[in-house]
Amino acid sequence: MSAEFDVVVIGAGIAGISLAWHLNRKGKSVCVLEKSAQAEGASVRNFGMIWVIGQANQEIENLAGQSLEFWKEASSELGFWFKQSGSLHLAYHPLEWQVLKEYASSGRCCEGRKLLGASEVSSFSSQVKTDGLLGALYSPTEGCVDPREVVHCGAKWLVQKGVKFCFDSMVTSIRSGVVSTSDGQEFSGKKIVVCPGPDLFSLYPGHYEKVGLYQTVLQMMRLRPKNNAENLGIHLCAGLTLGHYGNFKNCPSLPDLIEAQKQMWKAQMHHGIHVLVSEHSDGTLTVGDSHAYGRQVSPYSDESIDDAILEALNQFIDRDNYDIIQRWRGTYNTHKSLPYWVEEIEDSVIALNLFGTGMTLSFGVTAKLSEQLFAS
């Protein structure tokens, strides 16, 4: 006999945790199956940036804004650290400054976002280098969490609320409402939600090509400030980020900037590097990232990629003020045009895949899904 639940969730990353949180609030019985002893996928390997500003269009930005509100609520309920840190996009090249000015005069520049002159930036972060700085775009809407804390606090709290978690439980098949694990257990769900991150490939290989999913692999580092370094206080990024997120895509000067960056930042552009920095409650920084695409990506971390990340970081904060204390790689699925993917792939079996801004969108996407699952 298999144990029966309203919903069986596969994967205890942020997709599974946030979905279980919404469903538990609705009084549904939930079982979360996780193959590892604790979640160790993208949800513990990211910056912890709730990056509302970076969304490709207004509709997704609105969803990110709703998600941010859930993040705040979940933080006080589940007990993890959350800071509404805001963000600065720093401009050191005239074309970067031009793109920021174009964004600032567009309809997307709302929610208290504004341009700062170079002399105003220090009052937001004294660590930012002002040599050659032309100005910055300030946005108050970005949040910060420590991802490693979130998924573990989340699971612990949900267990206390009656959600069943089975760790070390690798799902091997899903047939007619029954989920089987490699140790021979079976779990029945009125609905089954499959959120295994990139491992979706193992459970539903056919959907990879059909949907147009592909993997993205990133290199990341954690830095600890040396004695004299002050806090950053805010998320930081600079010119390379402008070509990376969809919110700047309609700025007329962006193509010229990208052409110029191919000359100025050869190694960085070659490895898909743009540098983001988040600061956690203990003062450590998460710094990244590079982007390699496809399932044939080299399994080895490359020191020259980390060097190129640190070179770009050193443009806007003094890299010598920090020691590298950890390095890692992370993987998520991506799609050319979708910001995330939710689809009923078999009767009552729903696949949920979050992509590059999946932490940001998670609680918003799973709020919608938790409504839809039991809508008649």
Ligand SMILES: Cc1cc2nc3c(=O)[nH]c(=O)nc-3n(C[C@H](O)[C@H](O)[C@H](O)COP(=O)(O)OP(=O)(O)OC[C@H]3O[C@@H](n4cnc5c(N)ncnc54)[C@H](O)[C@@H]3O)c2cc1C
């Ligand atoms: C380096 C990096 C930096 C990022 N930075 C940010 C950021 O700052 N802000 C942002 O918004 N987004 C960011 N993202 C994206 C975000 O982290 C992901 O979109 C999100 O974490 C995906 O969550 P998930 O739960 O879908 O997948 P995952 O976190 O990968 O979780 C999937 C879980 O399913 C489990 N699983 C897999 N197969 C099975 C199986 N067969 N049986 C049981 N369990 C299984 C896995 O063990 C894993 O724990 C980043 C991603 C990476 C990699």
